[in-house]
Amino acid sequence: MSTEKTQYALNLLESAFINTKPRGVGCSFGKDSVTAVHLARRIDPNIPVFSIMTIFKPKETFEYLVEINRLLNLDVLVYMVAERVPQILIDNGIKVELLSPDNFREAQGTHENFLHTEDVDRCCHLLKVVPIQKAVANYDVLIDGLRSSEGITRQNLQEIEITGDLTKIHPILHFTEEDIFEYLKKNDIPIHPWYLKTFPDGKRYRSLGCAPCTRPIFDHESERDGRWQGSKKEGGECGIHTNQIKPSKQNIPLQKTFVMEKQDYNC
Known part of the structure; x- marks a missing residue:
């Protein structure tokens, strides 16, 4: 990648951070959000980092969270709808705000199978959208790892x-x-082990979420095509980035307050 891209991202953060507090970074501990966290910490070494975890995340994600939290000294705060804190987080001193599973348990009780197979939108809302609403309640600015080339x-x-x-x-x-991947390699940041898996047919994991809703895909497909395969959400969004997670107290129309001149990149 060009150094101009990295510098542009740093300039964007630096300019946007002027007089903007409080702020935080959301991290799913996929390749993109870890990159965004690292960039944000280069501008503000003390910016808080939080993560929304679910009971359906693969064990490798929890292990990777612990590894990156230690490596980058993130002091991450995990929000999670669950009966109890996963032992791996307890053993490694990860801060967790445990949210009541009552609504999820009630919704799950109306389905014969797991909620994520019967009502995927409801599952994502209860396990991801509700927790992030809690996570950003005291933030004015949220930094995330979204990329325009991931999917439609x-x-x-x-x-x-x-x-x-x-x-x-x-x-x-x-x-x-x-x-x-080049940025992570250049900065000696390990990647989630699922990205290293290659299947006999050539498929690989390119976008990570909950284990039951994440599938490997071919290189010619869009990165998010492996998410929620076979459901109406296939290749789509969990709701964190499509819902208004911190409603306005005033009836102010949506607007952009900061614009940087876009650049053309030779990649």
Whole structure:
């Protein structure tokens, strides 16, 4: 990747951070959000990092969270709807805010199978959207790892957007999949082990979520095509990035408050 892309992302963050507090970074501990966290910490070494975990995340994600938390000294705060804190988080001193599973348990009780096979939208809302609403309640600015080339649902994003009372910053919006892996390698940051798996038919994991809803795909497919395969959400969004997770206290129309001149990249 070009050094111009990295510098542009850093400039975007630096300019957007002026007089904007409080702020935080959301991290799913996939390749993109870890890159966004690392970039944000280069501008603000003390910026808080939080993560939304679910009971359906693969064990490798929890192990990777612990590894990256230690390596980058993140002091991450995990929000999770569950009966109890996973032992691996307890053993490694990870801070967890445990949210009541009552609503999820009630919704699950109306289905013969797991909720994620019967009502995937409801499952994502209860396990992901509700926790992030709690996580960003005291933030004015949220930095995330969205990229426009991941899939059709993210093609029209702007680098800085305002939804409700929350300003969202997408510092790696113009990075490619190759850019991400190159950035992580250059900065000696390990990648989630699922990205290293290659299946006999050539498929590989390219976008990670909950284990039951994540499938390997071919290189010619869009990165998010492996998410929620066989459901109406296939290749789509869990709702974290499509819902207004911090509604405005005032009836103010959506607007952009910061614009940087876009650059053409030779990648």
